[in-house]
């Protein structure tokens with residue numbers, strides 16, 4: 001018997017005014033997986049994640065998290081259930097310190113001791129954040145901000161973590177490091193839905209992948225098979 | 241020299257009151273970019289709640305036996321009342337317009353201001369209402385300088401409230417959530433913050449401080465009037481702009497400066513122009529330095 005999915009989208013439609021952004025997206029993520037959505041600029045990847053998190057309303061379709069319908073729920077109710085996003089552009093609170101940014105990740109939690117432990121764990125993963133703990137988030141470098149954004153998300157002890165382009169604008173060395181950490185987070189038991197334009201690294205770290213093109217899922221397969229697919233190689237991996 | 245010191249003390253008293261009112265403008269602006277023109281009305285409503293409660297206590301004889309308890313009780317109840325009033329105002333007049341143009345919300349704020357001050361007039365009458373006298377009479381005399389006990393009380397309450405607010409905004413979990421909401425509402429929702437609640441709370445806190453200021457003005461000048469929110473409201477707004485709107489420390493500094501300038505201007509230039517100085521400052525700031533003294537360069541204490 002198949003495991004019950006942790007996340008399921010069924011025929012999701014959204015639009016920004018007259019512009020249709022998602023035109024029937026269906027996808028499934030099972031507990032423990034790393035699943036990736038790859039696609040070109042404007043395909044609707046970020047829109048998909050924002051729709052899952054309740055920031056963008058659906059015109060049609062359903063979203064289930066652990067079997068519970070979450071479409072139409074207020075966004076702020078989802079993090080306590082273990083659904084958490086590291087959004088595109090990181091969205092660090094610029095005038096809060098590194099430490100305060102991390103505290104906000106644990107906003108809904110009251111277990112002060114465990115929060116302190118989790119913060120220590122984040123500092124273990126990203127020692128540079130500990131050195132910068134009293135610095136304003138807005139003054140960090142891009143790479144440090146990405147680490148802080150991931151750290152902030154971990155502070156909520158997510159069961160399902162949505163990551164929107166964690167590699168964006170980072171040097172290859174840092175990208176490497178970020179993806180190592182993502183693998184560690186996954187091994188520690190967090191399911192991951194990863195959105196990337198960098199299809200190569202995304203498909204290497206994921207088990208399964210979806211291809212999103214102008215608001216529609218056009219392909220779905222094991223990550224390995226997508227990596228070997230000539231059409232994907234041509235369209236997303238820059239090969240002719 | 242004595243005159244100067246006396247003016248300094250008076251300016252500090254008045255400036256503290258402006259600071260309390262200015263904080264409400266600046267916090268609300270910081271969080272939803274709205275200039276809440278109805279804010280002065282919370283100050284007036286606080287002044288009236290003060291007179292109603294203190295008169296009641298006086299009629300029962302409590303003012304004679306427990307004056308400090310009466311003042312504390314009146315302060316607390318008036319602050320709570322105005323906090324709830326502000327949350328209601330926000331729900332009715334601003335929340336439905338949150339995704340409309342800023343002009344729509346501004347017009348709604350002006351309408352709310354007129355509505356509330358008329359409400360005060362209809363329920364409380366058009367004539368001045370005197371505060372019960374006899375509270376904290378007397379004072380210290382240093383040569384020609386007098387510092388009344390009432391002034392000391394006002395300054396201490398003001399300082400206490402300002403410290404309380406700073407701790408609330410910069411040290412507590414809720415205060416950090418307020419600043420997060422001011423900085424990025426989508427991201428705040430993504431970490432589980434309900435921005436509607438936080439916005440409502442911001443209005444409540446601002447109005448509570450304004451209510452405290454209203455009582456202190458009532459005690460200081462001896463009476464309240466339904467139009468009393470207008471001029472101090474605009475002066476406190478000038479203070480918030482001077483400090484850099486959205487900036488907490490800025491609002492406190494701005495209030496102090498406006499209070500000092502008003503008192504010294506009245507003392508050394510002309511008492512007839514005392515209301516003009518704040519506006520001269522407001523216009524100069526808007527012209528020369530629209531971000532205010534603590535504006536975007538010193539960004540640490542923006543909400």
Ligand SMILES: Nc1ncnc2c1ncn2[C@@H]1O[C@H](COP(=O)(O)OP(=O)(O)OP(=O)(O)O)[C@@H](O)[C@H]1O
Nearest residue numbers: 016019021039040041042043044045046047048197
């Ligand atoms: N706030 C908005 N208002 C109007 N249109 C929007 C808005 N946000 C996104 N869109 C449009 O919706 C479509 C999908 O955008 P989305 O941000 O989801 O793409 P994406 O796949 O994340 O792209 P990228 O790789 O560049 O981040 C695009 O055509 C975009 O122009």
Ligand SMILES: [Mg+2]
Nearest residue numbers: 045046047088
């Ligand atoms: Mg995107």
